[in-house]
Amino acid sequence: MDESTLEEELRNFGLDIHDVDDVDPVELSYITAYPGDEVNHMEMGKALNAFLDMAREDDWEPTRVEATVLRFEDEVMNTWYAKTEWFEGLLEYRLSETEFSTRVLETLDEDL
Numbered sequence: 001m002d003e004s005t006l007e008e009e010l011r012n013f014g015l016d017i018h019d020v021d022d023v024d025p026v027e028l029s030y031i032t033a034y035p036g037d038e039v040n041h042m043e044m045g046k047a048l049n050a051f052l053d054m055a056r057e058d059d060w061e062p063t064r065v066e067a068t069v070l071r072f073e074d075e076v077m078n079t080w081y082a083k084t085e086w087f088e089g090l091l092e093y094r095l096s097e098t099e100f101s102t103r104v105l106e107t108l109d110e111d112l
Contacts, residue, residue: 001060009059013050015043018070025064025081026051035071039078039108041101043069048082048104055091062087080107 001009003022010017010028018029028047034040047067054060064084071077082104089095095103 001054006054006060009054010047010050013046015047015050018073025066027066027068029068029070031070031073032077035077039069039080041105044080044104045101048100051082051087052090055087062091079109080104082107 001022003020006022006026007017007020010020010030014033016031016033018031019027020029021027030043030047032040032043034043044067047065051060051062051065055062062084064081065087066079066081068079069077082100086095086100086103090097090100
């Protein structure tokens with residue numbers, strides 16, 4: 001999948017994509033619709049669900065995703081990531097959705 005297709009898929013899930021590089025790892029930055037003090041977990045879920053749906057449709061090979069959440073175009077709010085093996089574990093029913101979500105939420109950088 002090329003970067004423009006990936007960006008379009010993520011936008012279809014309601015994300016305001018700032019930049020995306022379809023390499024290993026996928027590097028994603030998006031401008032949050034919720035620029036408060038904490039990253040909106042539902043918005044993170046939209047991004048993760050986009051990748052999971054693409055993987056289920058064989059449009060994307062699971063790989064590590066590193067995301068940067070932007071409060072505004074030039075202000076980093078936080079970062080998070082999801083490991084390849086977490087995507088694979090969920091898709092192969094070795095991880096529950098709760099375990100997957102918990103692991104990703106634990107990657108939020110508390111120092112930002």
